[in-house]
Amino acid sequence: MLSNIGEILVFLILASSFLIIYNAYIDIKIRNQVVKRMIYNLSLFQITFTILCFFTLIIGFVNSDFSLINVYENSHTTKPLFYKIAGTWGNHEGSLLLWINILVLFSFLFLVFNFKHNKKFRLYTLIIQNILIIGFIIFLLLNSNPFSLIYPVPFEGLGLNPILQDPALAIHPPLLYIGFVGCSIYFSAAMASMLSEYKGKEFALSIKSWVQISWCFQTLGITVGSIWAYYELGWGGFWFWDPVENASLLPWFAITALMHSVMVLEKRNSLYAWVIILCLLTFILSVTGTFLVRSGILNSVHTFASDPSRGIYILLFLGLMIFTSLIIFFKKYKKESYNFNLKTRETFILVNNWFMAFFLVTVLVGILYPIFLDVVADIKISVGPPFYNIVIIPLIVPFLFLMTVGPQFKWINSQKVKFYQTLFFFFGAVIINLFIYYFFGSYSILTNLIFIVAIFLILQCFLDAKQSMYKKKIFEYPRIISHFGFGLLILCIGINHQYSLEEDFNLQVGESKKINNYEIYFKNIKIEQNKNYQSVIGNFKLTDLKKNLIQYLNPEIRVYSDPETLTYEAAIKSKITSDFYLTMSNVSRSEYYNIKFQNKPFMIWIWISAFIIALGGFVQLMLKKNEN
Amino acid sequence: MKINISKIIIFSFVTFFLSIFWLGLKKDNNYNTKNIIGNKISNFQLPSIYNNKFISEEDLKENKFTLINFFASWCAPCRAEHQYLLNLSNRNREIKILGINFKDKKNNAISFLNELGDPYNSVAEDIDGKASILFGIYGIPESILINEELVIIKKIVGPIDPKQYDEILQLIQ
Numbered sequence: 091m092l093s094n095i096g097e098i099l100v101f102l103i104l105a106s107s108f109l110i111i112y113n114a115y116i117d118i119k120i121r122n123q124v125v126k127r128m129i130y131n132l133s134l135f136q137i138t139f140t141i142l143c144f145f146t147l148i149i150g151f152v153n154s155d156f157s158l159i160n161v162y163e164n165s166h167t168t169k170p171l172f173y174k175i176a177g178t179w180g181n182h183e184g185s186l187l188l189w190i191n192i193l194v195l196f197s198f199l200f201l202v203f204n205f206k207h208n209k210k211f212r213l214y215t216l217i218i219q220n221i222l223i224i225g226f227i228i229f230l231l232l233n234s235n236p237f238s239l240i241y242p243v244p245f246e247g248l249g250l251n252p253i254l255q256d257p258a259l260a261i262h263p264p265l266l267y268i269g270f271v272g273c274s275i276y277f278s279a280a281m282a283s284m285l286s287e288y289k290g291k292e293f294a295l296s297i298k299s300w301v302q303i304s305w306c307f308q309t310l311g312i313t314v315g316s317i318w319a320y321y322e323l324g325w326g327g328f329w330f331w332d333p334v335e336n337a338s339l340l341p342w343f344a345i346t347a348l349m350h351s352v353m354v355l356e357k358r359n360s361l362y363a364w365v366i367i368l369c370l371l372t373f374i375l376s377v378t379g380t381f382l383v384r385s386g387i388l389n390s391v392h393t394f395a396s397d398p399s400r401g402i403y404i405l406l407f408l409g410l411m412i413f414t415s416l417i418i419f420f421k422k423y424k425k426e427s428y429n430f431n432l433k434t435r436e437t438f439i440l441v442n443n444w445f446m447a448f449f450l451v452t453v454l455v456g457i458l459y460p461i462f463l464d465v466v467a468d469i470k471i472s473v474g475p476p477f478y479n480i481v482i483i484p485l486i487v488p489f490l491f492l493m494t495v496g497p498q499f500k501w502i503n504s505q506k507v508k509f510y511q512t513l514f515f516f517f518g519a520v521i522i523n524l525f526i527y528y529f530f531g532s533y534s535i536l537t538n539l540i541f542i543v544a545i546f547l548i549l550q551c552f553l554d555a556k557q558s559m560y561k562k563k564i565f566e567y568p569r570i571i572s573h574f575g576f577g578l579l580i581l582c583i584g585i586n587h588q589y590s591l592e593e594d595f596n597l598q599v600g601e602s603k604k605i606n607n608y609e610i611y612f613k614n615i616k617i618e619q620n621k622n623y624q625s626v627i628g629n630f631k632l633t634d635l636k637k638n639l640i641q642y643l644n645p646e647i648r649v650y651s652d653p654e655t656l657t658y659e660a661a662i663k664s665k666i667t668s669d670f671y672l673t674m675s676n677v678s679r680s681e682y683y684n685i686k687f688q689n690k691p692f693m694i695w696i697w698i699s700a701f702i703i704a705l706g707g708f709v710q711l712m713l714k715k716n717e718n
Numbered sequence: 719m720k721i722n723i724s725k726i727i728i729f730s731f732v733t734f735f736l737s738i739f740w741l742g743l744k745k746d747n748n749y750n751t752k753n754i755i756g757n758k759i760s761n762f763q764l765p766s767i768y769n770n771k772f773i774s775e776e777d778l779k780e781n782k783f784t785l786i787n788f789f790a791s792w793c794a795p796c797r798a799e800h801q802y803l804l805n806l807s808n809r810n811r812e813i814k815i816l817g818i819n820f821k822d823k824k825n826n827a828i829s830f831l832n833e834l835g836d837p838y839n840s841v842a843e844d845i846d847g848k849a850s851i852l853f854g855i856y857g858i859p860e861s862i863l864i865n866e867e868l869v870i871i872k873k874i875v876g877p878i879d880p881k882q883y884d885e886i887l888q889l890i891q
Contacts (some may be wrong), residue, residue, distance in 0.1 A: 152891040350877045401743045409736050416732065420725055458738065470851055 092150045093158055094375025096237035100145035103194065104227045106136035107220040114220075115215040123209050125201070129216070133198045140194040144178075144187055147236050151178045156247050159240045160184060161716075165247040168622045169255075176260035182384060182400070183236035185263055192271040193223050200275050200300065205298045207288070211614065214282030214643040215275070222274055225410075227614040229403050235519060258318035262311060269308030270341060270376040275300050280369035284422040289362055294355035297369065298658040301352055305345050306707035312338050313700040320693075321662060328696050329581075331478045333460075336453050337379035343453070347446035350439045357501050360435055363426055364443070370415045375450075377408050389463060431503055438496030445489045452481045484536060486580060493573060494550045512555065519545035530589050535589045540580060548578035564713060578699035582692040598681040607636040610672075610687060623650040628674045628683065630661070645674045651670035669693035679718060758784075758868050760850050764842035767824050773816070773842045775857050775868055781814040783890045786862045787838070788855050790822040791830035796859045799877035803837035806883070817841040820850050820858045863889060 110132045117126045147160075151174045151223045156162040164181040165174055177183045197219040205214055272582070276297040283293045315338070316328050329335065348368035382388050430437045456473040463469045498512060523541045527533055542620025551574035558566040593605045602611040611631040618625045626647040633640050646659035665672040671688040761842040763774040765817060809814055817838035819827045824843060826880045831841070843849050853862060854873075863872040863886060871889055874882050 380738065385739075385743055387739065401739075405736065405739050405743065412732050413737070416728065420722075458735070461742045462738050465745060470848065533861055 092146055092155055093237040093239050093472075096143055096146045096150075097235075099139050099146060100227060100231065100237070100576075101422050102139045103136055103143065103190070104224065104231075105222050106132050107227070108431075108440075110136065110340065111217050111220050111224075114217050117651060118210055125209055125212060130201065133201050133216075137198040140191050144191050147184055147187060148175055148178050151175060151184075152200045154247060156245070157239055157241075158236070162240055162244050162247045162259075166622070167246060170621070172257075172260065173255045176255075179263045179267075180259070183230075183234045183266070186226065186230050186234050188264065188267055189271050190223060190226050193219065193226060193613045194266050196272055196275040196300070197223065200279070201384060203299075204296050205648065207292065208286065210286040211279075211282050211288035211293075211296070214285045215278045218278035218281045219275060225407050229400075229407070233400055233403055256318055256322045258314050258321065260640055262314045262318055263313055265307050266311030266338065269304050269306075269311050270338075270379070272300065272304030272307060273341060273345065273373040274374050276304075277373035277415075277574075280366045282416060284418050285368065287422075290359045291356055292363065293362070296350050297350055298356065299711065301345065301349050302707050302710055302714075305349050306704050306711070308338075308342050308345060309704040309707065312342060313697060313704070314397075316700075317697055321660065322657075328586075328693070331456070331473075331475045333457055334383050334455055337382045338390070339453055340450060340457075341372050341375040343450040344368055344375055344649075347443045348372055350442050353683050354436045354439050357408045360426065360428055360430075360436070361440075363423060366419065368417070374408070374412055374415070377404065377411065381405055381408055382457065390456070396453050397480065402601050434503060435496065435499045435501050438492060438499060441492055442496070444475065444484065445492075448485065449482060452478070461566045466474045483540070487536075487539050487543050490540070490547050490577065490580060493576070494543070494547040497554065497569060497573070498550075512550065515549040516542075516546050518549055519543070526585070530585075532588065534588060537584050538585045544577045544581035544584065548574060548581065551577060568706045568710035568713065570706075571709055572703050575699045575702030575706060578702065582695040582699055585692050586690055586696065589691050593687045595685055595687075596682040598683065603683065603685075604635075607634060607686065608689070609633045609635060609688075610683075611683070612683070621647045621653055625649070625659075626676070630672060630685075632670060632672075641670065643670060643672045645672050647674065647676055664694045667691060727881065741751055753872060754824070757871050758853050759864055759870060761853065764818065764844055764849055767819055767843045770879075773840055777840070778816065778864065778868060779866060782866050783813040784864050785813055785815045785886065786818060786853065786864065787815055788818045788820050788844075788850055788853075788858045788860050790820045790858055791826040792822065793820075793858050795877040797834065799859055799879075800834045800837070800890055802878045802880075804835050804881045806886065807837040807839070810887070810890065813886075814839040818850060818853075819843045819888045822849045822852075 110129060113129050113132065115124060117129060147158075149155075150161045151165050152171065154161065154165055154167045154174070156165075158182045160181060162185070164493055165177045169177070179188045197216060200219070201212060201216055209480060279293070279297050279300070283289060288296075289324050296433060312335075315335070319330065319335075320328055345368075345667065348365065351361050351365050351368060355365045381401060381404040384404060387401060428438065453506065456477055460471050460473055463471055495512065498509075519542045522545050523538055526541055551570050554566065555574075556572050558564070591606060595603055597610070597612045599612050599614055602609055604610075609632070610635070613629040613631050616627045616629065618627060624648075628645050630643045630645070631640060632643055641663055643661035643663060645661040648657045650657065658673050658675055660673040662672075668689055668691040671686075671690060671693075673686045674683045676683060730789070759775060761775050763772050765771075766773055767845075785803075785806065803815060806813060815838050817840070819841055821846075822843070827841070831838075850858075859877050861874040861878060862870055864870050872886065878886075
């Protein structure tokens, strides 16, 4: 029943896509500035069908309708309702449907909200977006149908992978999807811009908000994913340079570059070709990321759902997308001449773009090289933190420095920039850095250089905030907030990296271990029966010998029943200044437990500053809304 | 049309990347150990920890059954399963056990075996863990049971427990 409804709805979405393309094509030839009512209606139908279709699948999950293979494979009757719903997008088929939802949603919103822009441009965008939608629907129907039936109907489902049963992970995919799939709309808009010759400032204005929306959601999505890896996977860090994490960074670098250069296009009517390239690249990289994760070509803890046959389809699609966009780009490309004065904001934005491009290429090489080597020479390597740390971290120093200085310049021409204040702040940063050194008592040249530039950026942001408040320049706020967040992020990462304590050892009940100023006492063990898992909970007493503070940490080992899986829940005590982190894992048939203890300073501030970065984007959107 | 070098370069780059992806997809995934049973083990050659000789798949062809056990002195669950390995080697002549010492120091491994007893007919070392990956090993302890044709008949992830011990005995009877 649900299966039929779902499949009919999918076909209706497909049909409306074809109708939209047909009608839009006819309408383009009509020389007026009004888009036919019919197209609006079709779009409205399409979005309605899409949302209904997704709800149908959610109902399947909520009611545990095991006649659907997808529900059978990813759900279970004993699962809490929240995770039944989250299970809808916790698997490949369901998440592809979510993907289509977002494609359609953005297609609809773009049509409705960009009514001020050129008709031909809007219609071309709609056509291209609908071609993308058709491509993904065909993929869904041929290869990943969430409404496929199973017969005989099983009584019980297989259950959702327990490590996916986490609140952070329930919201992580939708956020990331809005971010990544949202890029599709300015991919389409960029193609449409080339086809309809709708260029320059107007084009920049038409895509700006969409770029910001998807940038905000990407930032949030990546942060939430990182929080999940920390709290749930129990890895004890915030970023692991895992290939899948990196795949999510690729579009983020491109979109961050785009967000900056689109301003140049808006203010200076320059860099058009570069903006187009970034628009195309962002979505291409999003699809590349999807390909890498879903095809199983990457080996990573994150690859929950991989299947090479999916890979071939996505690859085909990716190839088509790249070649079509390249051909159109080269056909329409006209050489631009840039005449930027050195001491202007646009020059610094260009520099930002070069850095972003460099980071992007580095991460791309880190992802591709192992695949390349495996294919060509049958050698298996993994590119991990050492590579990225060596290549990326030293460049953070000039990057942050320019990020601080850049916004002090004005557009087009800055005659006199008052640098004595900036210089003063720089010395301030050096002094604060000395305090950090004095307080923690250890030193590393590179890390401390990073401290200096990060503090420099933070201080400058405070000054900028004060000045823009004084001069009532509200439009500067988003930039200041995000840049401040970024400075704080780098500072916290630096401190966290430099001053965290990590120890690995075996303990049995009743034993204790002393590490620096801390004593860990393994008090006892408790076994608890929960709804869908059994847990072994350790009780550890952590004494801070210096401050005479006592805390209790309770790491868990969970034994899930469906499917039978062990997961390790870290005990994490987050405080404003530092996190205590303790995991235990059982050593089979032995009294001993393996304990991993960490004290990580400013851990929570890493997430907070990442949220601040995203907040800047949201503030921008709010301001924009008020402007309208 | 005018031939433009930058265009050619870009197009060939894209084609290159896409073909790498394509080839990557077609390649057998060694990490995927789901369907490992029924496959022949891949060829390997690893140094013995006791002498300068090398151990390879050729040495295993003489055995009716071989249990390849991946262990390390630093791995606590390996201690737990050790008794079962000892039982297997003491009570059963049909099966030979090859130990592969995973990412370990030679001296530590030898003292580990001196302390707990040595169930292995031979012990090879895999210092960087690469060979173990080719066997489809995620982490240790893991064991692979193969027959004389070098075909994998069972894979055990994690320490051997009584149930799996019985299954091994049944399989080799």
